[in-house]
Amino acid sequence: MTPEMVQSWIDRYVEAWRSYDADAIADLFSADATYAYHPWDEPVVGREAIVASWLNDKDEPGSWEAEYRPLHVIGRDAVIVGETRYADGKTWANLFLVTFGDDGRCSTFTEWYMKKPTSDV
Numbered sequence: 001m002t003p004e005m006v007q008s009w010i011d012r013y014v015e016a017w018r019s020y021d022a023d024a025i026a027d028l029f030s031a032d033a034t035y036a037y038h039p040w041d042e043p044v045v046g047r048e049a050i051v052a053s054w055l056n057d058k059d060e061p062g063s064w065e066a067e068y069r070p071l072h073v074i075g076r077d078a079v080i081v082g083e084t085r086y087a088d089g090k091t092w093a094n095l096f097l098v099t100f101g102d103d104g105r106c107s108t109f110t111e112w113y114m115k116k117p118t119s120d121v
Contacts, residue, residue, distance in 0.1 A: 001100050006070040006078045009104065014066050020058055025051045030105040037111050063087045068094065076100045076107075084113070091116040 009028065016024035026047050029035070034043035035050045044053045068082030080096040095112040 001073055001076055001078060001104070003070045003073050005104060006073050006080065006098075006100075009098075009100070009106070010068045010070070010080060010082075014068065017054070017059070017066070018061075020055060022051050022055065025054050028106055029109075030101045030103070030107045033105070033107050033109065035106075035109045035111075039110050039112060043108075043110075059086075066094075068096070083116075089118075 012024065013028055016028060029047045029050050031047050032045070033047055033050060034045050035053065036043040044050050064084055064086045066082060066084045068080050070078050071081045072079040076099055078096075078098045078100070080094075080098060082094045084092045084094055086092075092113045093116055097108075097110040097112075098106050099108040101107045
């Protein structure tokens, strides 16, 4: 994987999140992928289960903006960083640990997110 390939995957990830199109979500992940919303969670296992998980807990359209980029790519592993900003004013710092298969689909995904503190400045 190259940083450009990872960025392309990230862009498709954000678009799939925005649209909640089941086929677009499925296309991101290998058949036996794992997806952990937190590093300590039991991961969701399998493409179909990941799609169902996404569709079960949707964000309202237009309620968020996200910008992510690859921080480090080595072989098939990538560290992705970014930020998600919600219309309610909450902002989250994000870090994704992702492993890709030969076909460029994600085979393992672990998400770390932290709410950014607000500032009075």
